[in-house]
Each structure stands twice: as structure tokens, then as C-alpha cells.
Amino acid sequence: MRKIAFLCLLFSSFLGYSQKKTLQAQSISQNILVDGKLDEAAWENAATASDFVMFDPDNGKPIPDSKKTDIKVLYNNDAIYIGAIMYDDEPDKILKEISQRDNFGTADIFGVFINGFNDGQQNFEFFVSAADVQGECIMTDAIGEDYSWDAVWISKAKITDKGWIVEMKIPYAALRFSGENKQTWGINFFREIKRERRKYTWSIIDTKVGTFTQQNGNLEGIENIKPPTRLFFMPYASYYLNASDGQKTYGTIKGGMDIKYGINDAFTLDAILIPDFGQTKYDDQILNLGPFEQEFNENRAFFTEGTDLFNKGKMFYSRRIGGKPSVEPDLNDNEEIIETVQNVNLINALKVSGRTKNGLGVGILNAVTEKTFATIKDTITGATRREIVEPLTNYNVLVLDQRFRKNSSVTLINTNVSRNAHYRDANVTGIAWDLNTKANTYNLFGNVKYSTINAPEDKTGFYSTISLAETSGKYRYSFGTDFVTKDFDPNDLGINFYTNFYNFYGNANYRILNPTKLFNSFKINYNMYAEFNKDSGKVQDNSINANINLTTVKNNYYGMGITVYPVECYDYYEPRADNRYVAIPKRIESWFSISTNYNYKFALDLNPTIIFADEPGRVAYGVDIGPRYRFNDKLLLTYTFSFLKRNNNKGYIDSFDDDDNETTTDKIIFANRDVITYANTLAGKYAINSAMTLNLAVRQYWSSAENKNILELQQDGTLDPYAQYTENKNSSFYSWNADLSYSWWFAPGSQLSALYRNNASNFERIIDKDFKHNVTNLLTNDSLKHVFSISVKYFIDYNAVKNKIRKRA
Template identity: 55%
Template sequence: MHNNFVFCLLLFLFSNYFFGQEVLNTKSVKKITKAEKNTSLISIDGQLDEEEWTKVLPAKDFYTLSPDNGNLESPELRTEVKVLYDNDAVYIGAILYDNHPEKILKEITERDNFGTSDSFGVFINGYNDGQQDFQFYVTAANGQADCNFTSQDGEDYSWNAIWSSKAKITDFGWVVEIKIPYAALRFPKKTEQVWGINFFREVRRTRQKYTWSPVYNNIGAFSQQAGILKGIENIEPPTRLFLIPYTSAYYNANKEDSELTLKGGLDIKYGINDAFTLDAILIPDFGQTKFDNVELNLGPFEQQFNENRPFFTEGTDLFNKGNLLYTRRIGASPQFYPDLNDNEVIEEYPKTTNLLNAIKVSGRNNDGLGIGFLNAITEETKVVIKDNASGNTREAIVAPLTNYNVTVFDQRFNQNSSVTFINTNVTRNGSYRDANVTGLVFDLNTPKNTYNLSGKINLSNTFDIENKNGIESTLALGETSGNYRFSIGGEYLSKDFDKNDLGIVFLNNYYSYYANASYRILTPTKTFNSFNIGLYTYMEHNNASNEIQNNNFSLDVNTTSKDNHYFGFGYRIKPFERYDYYEPRHEGRYLILPRLQSYWAGFSSNYNYKFAFDLQLSNLFYDQSGRYDLDIFISPRYRFSDKFSLIYSINPYIQKNNIGYIDYLSASDEIIIAQRDRHTINNALTSKFSINSRMNFNLSVRHYWSFAENNTIYALQDNGRLLEKNDYTENKNSNFSTWNLDLSYSWWFAPGSQATILYRNNAANSSNAIDKNFKTNFDQLFTDNLNHTFSISIRYFIDYNQAKNWIKKS
């Protein structure tokens, strides 16, 4: 209670201070450019030959962003940008001068991948609140990238908008022409618009970046240093209603069976008003999402996977506040396992639950209040249980009809601060577990963006056989500007804090605190383009015993040379024994872990060269005889041409005399721990061939093999130490391998419309028998369980306003 009181008092004091301060700009005068009204048809062809462009005064005089910062652009690499607008869209025309146009890099890539290419970007903040930009990039190869940038979370490239662009190389440099419909932006309904805006350019061969409005890197506030766009007046944006119907076909085959599946569905995007948008998916189809990198997991916690489903990645910055949402819970494998009688077995346990539908509403009003609402429903899922003795079968529910909900209110103020309320809820039909988590999150910055105070309080409630309440709280203070920076903070999680129904948390019942300090150069030196050295300390204690659960003291150095090669290294020490309350898998028991030291080193050569490679090495040494970890990552890459590239990686990982849980003997109440040798090797190959920026072939291959061989068996004593046990004879060795191959062709045949053809094969093998011969294991993986999938999917983007014109013409 005392900790919570202090927490709330600090929040109150800092909130009053921040709210009461007058907002100060990092510069006394911001750069201003003006948009002119367009009255004719603009063809997006990269030529800027329409008469309307000649009437616009350009925004010019760009400043260097990195590696050197704050200097005026050189005349031979100058940039000029013009802005037009009408009732449908805003138009950007940019002339990027280059005295060596033959040296302009222009690798062709798929969307949101810059590759090795020059690029131009426009950053638009319709509310001019300094906290969120919609960023649109065009590469010299005519590729597109877009992202949603927030000052708290950075860039989110999973966000995709519908816009048009064209880039063209000339004898004086290159030219970019862009049309951004208002539907891709957010701004208030006003007679006169005043937007925050910045323009960006990267000359890839020198890695030099420029911005029109200078952005000073001694201040951690990129979006607050934008310029101003004026001149847009009396616009009447059209109805924002978009329909995206899709159809897909899947042919699945393996050694035993084959199946053809046809699907169809509809995505809807509707602009409720100028600020808020509704997204809905009816009859979802995620069959072509990227495969998961499954691993042999011997630890006490589940493996966390990336979210690859577009609906749950696009424009979700509001829903990620407070770190309460792990969207892979929606549609995941069922959580409940039925009670089985003697001789009963489950014929097949499902890997997923079917998502029936999902909607999200999100946006921000003119007062800076962001509102988000996400809701998804998964269907009831059953399994068939067979009695091997009688042959009878019965059904049992393993996942009831379930509703998942997230509601967010996020108030921004002072152009750089926010306070957020968020609530997540999972309601299951019938007498199954329900859960609710409510959070308050704040991110406060001084007017000059020199100091930051952030934190959160999350309260969890689970409703099951026994109702439980828990709390999670954090508080952090840091200096965010200048060469020298620091941060201090702490965290508390109660024993019953649980957000795993819709979020993910691995540890609870602990408190921790940390202190960090770092130094960085703000301008290049004779040796380095960038240099950063940091000292980091961390301590974590169990709430009940106050014993140390974790501790860490580390030094890290990260640099970039004048030739744009990266090199980093670090040293870490855990000088105290750690009490691991999670590895034993039983409440109240713990395993004492030894002290350790480790080092790491990494190198990454300049990707501008056709041949480049990444190398990383880490080595852990334990205060335990013969125990160490060795992790090596090597990844060469070669760019054969602007169209074709290949990346290979190999990652061998050796754990010698590793210690971990393998079994529990209920009769004697003994927890069995093994000293084991674990060997892992992960091979991956990715390749792309781009016909142009709209047509791409992609190949992704991964082979993973890991085995753990138990050498010495121990019983865990009540004091956390190990006692050798000679009478345990169970084979708890692990041998797991998996194979995935995806070969796809994608064609963006119209804005927002895509056709994709995918061939996939995959296999997995798991057993207790270990054969250390690589070839034998690899061959065995393909013997009986290789699955093949061939699929075709077509998504077509329909703008209501265009469809309305089609109907009128017909």
C-alpha cells in the first residue's frame, strides 16, 4: 500500500507540473510551407509537367539528420518539394538533385522494404500535435513504404494505406510524384487546416539523411520538430468507405490425405467521421500468413510468436498501450483439456480455434483524445474422445464461445505527453474462466523534451473457481537529451497478477529496480559516424522471500564506422546466485542458479556492398564446473542485381551441462532436475526476385534441429540445491526438428488490390530418441510427415466513391 501511495503521489505532482507548463518549441520559429489549390487533373507519372506545379513555391533548404546533424544540405544534393491539394487528396512533387545520377542506388523490393535504395518521405500530422505522423516513402526504384509513427512507440510499418506514387530517374537526379487521399490521413473538420509536416531524403550510397525542418538529435523528440503546412482550406473530404472482398483456394496434401478448400469473405473500412475509422473482417482468412519459428521449448514458459495477421497488426498503436494485448491469444489453441476416463484418448487436439469475426474502431479527435475499441469472437471448439476398450466416442468442449475485447482512451497534451486508460476483457460462454485487466499508463515529458517520467498501474481480475486480483506497477525517470543520459526505475508484480487470457506475462510475484547511464556522440568524429556506450544494472527479488531472482551488471558499446560498418561488444556479469521460482513448476519451490559472466561481440558490414555479412558471438561462463553456453550467428548476403538477392543464416547454439526440470514424481513429491547437454542448429534462407516494385517472388526456408541429452539426474531439495538420484530410469531426452518452406508470388495489380500464389511445405518430428547424425535426422524429418499446401488468394480494393461513379456510368 505504501508503494502504491508514493506512486500515485509522484504521478499527481508531475502531472500538475507538466499540465501547468507552457509548451516551448525546440526552435523559436518553425519552417512553414504552403499548399496551393489544384484545379486540374494531376497524372501521377513522376514528371511534374502539369501547369499547376509551376504555381507552387517549393519547400527547400534541407538540413542533415545523420550521420552529421544540423548542417545545411550541399547544393549538388539539394531537394525541392511542392504541395497541391483538392477535395480528394494532397499531392506532393519532389525534385531530388544529384550530381551523380548514375550512382543513385535503386534496389527493387516489395512494399515496406527499403532495400539498398535512395528514398524520399513525407511525414504528415493532421492535428499538428507533435505526437503522431503518417509517413509515406517512395524509393528510387519506385517502391512504396508507409508507417504510423508515434512519439511513444516509434514506427509501425504494419500500417498500410492506399495511395499512389511514381519515381523517375533523370539526368539531374530523380523526381517523385505522390497522391495521398484524405482517407489515408486524420485531421480535424475545420475551414482552414494547419498540419505538421516534414520531408525526408536519404542518399543511400553515403547513408546521409536529410529533413526539410531540422531535427536536432540532442533532443529525443523527432515528431515535435516538424514544420508547418498551411493553405489547405474549405475541403470536403469524400465518404471514407472501402470494401475489400477476397476469394481464396487451398489445396492441402500429405502422404495420407488431400483436401481442397474454397473460401470467400469481406473486409470493411468505414470512416465514421473525420477522426474515427471502423475496420471489420467477416469470415476471416489467414491461411497465407507467415509460418511461426517453432523451437524446442524446455523452459517453464510458453514460446511467444510474432503476430502475422494483418488485421491484428495494422494501426494497433492505441491497443498496445500498457503492454496488455497479445493478439495471438485470439484464435489460439484451446486452453482447456477435458477429464478422461480409463482407456479414453483424444483423437486429435485442435491447434487453433476458429475466428468468427472481428472489428476495431480507432481514431483521435481534435482535442487529442484517442479512442480505440477492438472486439473479436471465436467459436466453440470440441474434440472427439474415444474409449479404446469399448470403441465408443463422445464429444467434449475444449474452447467455449469466447468474446475478446479491448477498450482504450488515450489523452495527449503538451505535444509530447499522454495519459491512457485501457481495459481488456475475455468472456467465455458457460462456467469457464473469465478475465479482466484494467490499466492506467502515463508518459510525461518536460516542455523541452529533456526529461521523461513514465509508468503504469494494471489491475487484473480472474473469475474461475476462485476469484483472484493482482497488480502490476512500474515507474521510470530518465534524461532524454544530450550526450549523457540516464534512467532509473522499478517494477512490482503481485503473486496473483495474471493477464494471460488476452496478454502475455511470464513472471509475477516479484519487485525489481534498475539504473542505466550512457554516453553517445551527437556528431561524427574522424573514426565513428555513431558511438554509444552504456552501463546497465538490474536487480529482481521475490516478493515473499526477498531472495534475488535475477541480477545483471553490463557494459555495452555500439558503433558505426565512417564506412558504415557496425561493430559492437559487451560484457555482462551476474555476481549473485539467483533463486529461480519458475523452473521447478511447483509453487513455493525454487532452484538456485549459479553466478555467471558473459561477453558478446557483433559485426555487420555495410549493406550497400553487393556482398555483406552479419556476425554475432556470445559466450556464457557459469560458476559451475564444465557449464557454458556458446551462441554463434553468421549470415552472409549477396545482391546479384537490383532485382535478385539472397540471404543465408546459420545459428549453432551449444549449452554444455545445462540444468533444467524434466519430471515430477507425485508419489514421493520429488521434482526431477537433469544436467544435460543441448545442441541446436538453425539454418535459414531467404531470397527475393522482383520483376518490378509491384511484382515479387519470395522464398523463405527454415530448418531447425535441437536435441537435449540428459546426463546426470538430480532430485531438487527444499533448500534449492540438487542431490544426485541414481534410481530414476525414465527417458526424458528431447529430439525435435522442423522444416518450413514458403515460395510465393505477389502482384499488386491495383492500389490496395493484391493477388498472391503460395506454395508451402512443412514437417516436424519430435521424439525421445536421439541420433546425433545430422543427415539421418534431416532425412527422417521428411519420411512420413511432409505436408504440402498450394493456395491462391485475390483481394480487391473497392472505393465507395469510385464504385458510385461506376454505377452512374453503367
């Protein structure tokens, strides 16, 4: 009998999870005023979606009657309308912090997820907070939520004595769907009750299954609508006033336009003409003592919005476009560069992206940067000349991504960089696969990449990876391997540091799927990693890691972990020379992390870490402390102090020809050094209303490396004292960045923004350990730059203009 009962329960649970909910949309002819009242008669006659269930933390638990949620959907020839009534028996406790767009802060949220093709591949998600703040993103299971995507739509949220109400109007131009007369869309509705940290959905999302977008319900009843002409113009005008101490103040006026055009129901063309990135966020530069360049985040909207296809295979690093010059100019004796080019100007860029109803995703990106020169001066004669540091360059990315069975894909990616004349060209081609079983219980992931570099290097390289993972249930595991040849080089349009190795790795983990008396979430991980040099077989890296991450029932997060490196390893990158390596001792790393519940006005993030090496005095320790205080629903301040000290760190400082040794081409010099880093960041937000905010971002950074002993790298990877080297190779880098900005969304898709920025940085070989003097000197010398800018962007919808012209006619 118990077996029969168990089978019946299992069968009923299967039916509950597998049968899709369905909602009928109501056709309307009357106008709907989006005012958050839902007082038009059409709302009363529409079908209702209710019976929400918890997504997180107690997956599958029905929403309580006191938090009942009712949703209705209307549509006409222009848009779909969503009306949501969210009951709350304690409306005065609804959290409603006003924040910037796409950043909801501490506020209740309502959202709708729409898949016009109902193919389980991609959701267009639209959110409104209880503070009437909008947000939208594109959701795929492979990439997650991409909030860089922007759409133009209308919404209104209102708090009532019974809870709160949201009314939305989403134009068809903001969606993607087929041209069929009778539509069935995938749809889901989302509600987060922030004070309880509870998330609910209308169609249940089973967290035991490794997918999100395939668990939508159905929206039926939409008939005889046609995808509109998706043509948008976004002209802009900007004014910049630049000043710095000791230099002349000057102003600059810029203007340009972005264009979006829907080629058909699946594909969109984005073009940027005369780009202006002057108001993008500053980069968090560091003192980089390692052998590799610093990797920066992308802050330019054109290269972040809707780029999920281009990120397939991890072959595209958009900061290459308009980044630093790729050519080092040849200097004669007594010459120096007097005008350094930091970034190459972008002439224009366009991208085409979309996915057909058969699951074929196509992405094409093209960008052109201008011919760029450096100014070089003869220090004796005073004569100057110009030399090319970046020729006219064309960047191209092509992606073909075929999805099938709603949860798997195979992708072809090609990146190509063509530089005018005889300069370096590059081409990289890759095939990637992400395969899941029909029940989403197992995943097979991998890729193969092939790179070619034309003259003058003329080299080819190969990269491959494959991994297998169990992706469902409480117990999960994964394992995989990578293989990379020495000449693999995707760095003209990608970023990759480590080559000439193979590795093996594995993971096993346990998690709870529903809350317990102590925890809302709990996960423990065990990881193993081993890496070997492909030529010598020496161990480059070997580690064993265990970590725990949990959230208490009071929604405080705790994490802790330990990593053991049980054997001596050999670093082939730090010496900056072929076939040379430095021995890295055995070591132990440990970290701890606390993040208290952000629902409270005061919250704290704390992250200490410590590393012990099997070498006398070689230890590193640091801490990040981040208090935050929400004064009210409008004002929020966050502060972070970061400190890291590395005692007896060993690192490269120089190399030169060894004329006394015919068998060794380079003498490689290391230093035993102490490295100290301080960073202070302050962020503030004052929201005047849901469309208008003031924002403050300040960062002060100082890092120094003081060399105590000079060492020579031996052929066996050890380091011996080398007293003959006397050049000062100490390093001290300090920087300051401050942004004060004002943003006003004065119309749908249209924004006015004003920014005051000052910044300065300096690198020295003399280390001044007076922290106060370092900061004040940086802020009072001639390197401090001031920029004030104001920019206006206006959104023009071709359909709206066309309709106005018709009405006037």
C-alpha cells in the same frame, strides 16, 4: 565579450531550431497525371520547399548543393499532390534495389510526413524509393514507426540525368484532418541518400531533443476542402489445395470481406468478416525446455495494422485470439486424444480507433472465436466422444489515451475475456502514464495494473512499474522499479511470465550526437539490475552490464558487451511448483556483433556469444552467421546459420508425489543435460518489377536435450543425484518450413498472391545425432504437408464508385 558572443550564438541557434518552416500549398482545378514528370503548368507556379538539413548522422548540417532537393505541393477537392526533384551529381550511382512494399532494401528514399491536425501527436508517413517502391507507416514518438498500417495512394519515381523525381497523389481518404475551412497541417519531407547513408529533412529534427513528430514544419493554403466519406470494401476469394503423404488430397474455397469505415474525421471502424489467415507467415517453433510458453510474433494483418493504441501498457497479446485452446479435456482410463486442435477458429473481429483534435485517443477491439471440440478415443472399446476444449469466447479491449502538451499521455486500458457457460473469465484494468517535460529533456513513465480471474480460480493480482529518465543530450540516465504480486495474471488476453517479485534497475549512457573522424555513431551503456522474491526476499536476479554500439564512417556496425552475475541467484519458476526454487550459480556472459554495410553487394552479420558459469563444465557458446548477397537490383539472397550448445545445463524434467515424505508434496526431478540447437534459414527475393515479386523463405531447425545425470531438487535449491528415476526424458525436436510465394499488386490496394508451402515437425525421446538422417527423414515421412493457395483481394473505394455512377448518370 566571449560570454556575449556565446549568448548570441545560443540565441540564434534557439531561433533556428524553434521557428517553424512554412510552405504554401497551391490550389488547382486541372487534372494531374502521376507519371513522375512534373510537366503540368501547376507545378511551375507552386511554392518550393528546399534548404534541407541533415538528420543523421551529422545532425543540422545543410545538404550540399550537388544534392539540392526541391518540393512542391498541390491540392484539389480529392487529394494532395507532392512533387519532389532530388538532384544528384552522380545519377548513375543512385541505389535502386527493387523490393517488396514497405521494405526499401538498398535504395534511395523520399518521404513526406503529414499531420492533418498539426498537434505533434501522430504523423502519416508516405515513402517512395528510387526503384518506385511504395511504403507507408504511422509514426508516434511513443511507439515509433508502424509499417503494419496500409493506405491506398498513387506514386511514380523516375531516374533522370540530374537525379531522380517523385510524384505522389495522396487521397484525403488516406489522411486524417479536421473539417475546418482553413487548414494548417504539420508537414515534413525526408530524403535518404543510401550510398552515403545520409538522411535529410526539410524541417530540422534536432536529435538532442527526445521527440520526432513535434518538429514538423507548417503547410498552409489548403482551404475549403471536406474530409471525404472513408468507406472501403476489400472482398477476397481464396483457394487451398492440401496434400500430405498417405492422405487424400482435398481443396477448399474461401471467401470473405474486410471493411473500413471512417465514422468521422478522427475515428475508423475496421471489421473482418469470415477471416482467412491461411497465407500468413509460419511460426518459428523451438524446442521449449523452459517453464513458460513460447511467445510468437503476430503475422495477421488485422491484428498488426493500426494497433498502436492497443499496445499501450503492454497488456494485449493478440495471439491469444484464435490461439491454442484454453481447456484441457478430462481423460478417463484408457482414453487418448486422437484429434488435437492447434488453433481455435476466429468467427469475426472489429476494431474502432482514432484520436480527436483535443488529443483523446479511443481504441475498441472485439473478437469472437467459435466453440471448439477435441475428439477422444477409448483405446480398448474404440468408442469416440467429443469434449469442449474452448467454449464460445468473446475478447474485448478498451483503450482511452489522453495526450496533452503534444508529448505526454495518460492511458486507461481494460482487457476482458468472457467464455460461455462456467468456464474461466478474466478482466485486467490498467492505468499508464508517459510524461515528458515541455523541453523533452526528462521522462516519467509507469503503469498500474489490476487483474481478476473468475471461477474456478477466483484470484486477483497487482502489477506496478515506475521509471524516470533523462532523454536529451550526450549523457543520459534512467532508473526505476517494478512490483508484482503472485496472483497477477493477464494471460487470457495478454502475456506475462514473471510474478511475485520486486526489482530495481538503472542505466547510464553516453552517445555522440554528431560524427567524428572515426564514427558516425557511438554509444556506451552501463546497466544494473536486481530482482527479489516478494515473499522470501531471496535474490532472483542480479546483473551488471556494459556494452558499446558503434557505426564507423564506412557504415559498418560493431557491438560488444559483457554481463556479470556476481552472486548466486534463486529461480522460482523452473521447478514448476509453489515456494520451490533452484540455485543458479554466478556467471559471466559476453557477446560480440558485426554487421557490415548493406550497400555493398556482399554483406555479413556475425554474432558470437559465450557464457561461463561458476560450476565445473557449465558453459554455453553459440554463433549466428548471416551472409547476404545482392546479385542485382532484382535478386537478393540471405542465409543464416545459428548454433548454440549448452554443456551441463540443469533443467526440470518431471515431478511426482513423494509418498514416503509427508512434509513434501512433490519430488521434483532435474537433469544435467547437454542442449544443442542448429537452425538454417534461407530467404530470397526476386523482383520482377516494383509491383510484382517472388519470395522464398526456408527454415530448418533441430534441437536436442540429452540427459546425462538425474538430479533431485532439494528444499534449499541444491541438486543431488537421484538414481531411482529411470524414465527417458530426452528431447529431440526438429522442424521444416518452406514457403515460395508470388505477389502482384495489380491495382491500388488490390493484390493477387499465390503460395506453395510445405512443412513438417517431429518430437522424439530418442536422439538421432545423424544430422543428415534427421532432415531427410523429416522430409520423406508422412508428416510432411503440402499446401498450395491462391488469393485475390480487391480494393473498392466508395467515393470512386459513387463518382463513376454520377458521371454515367
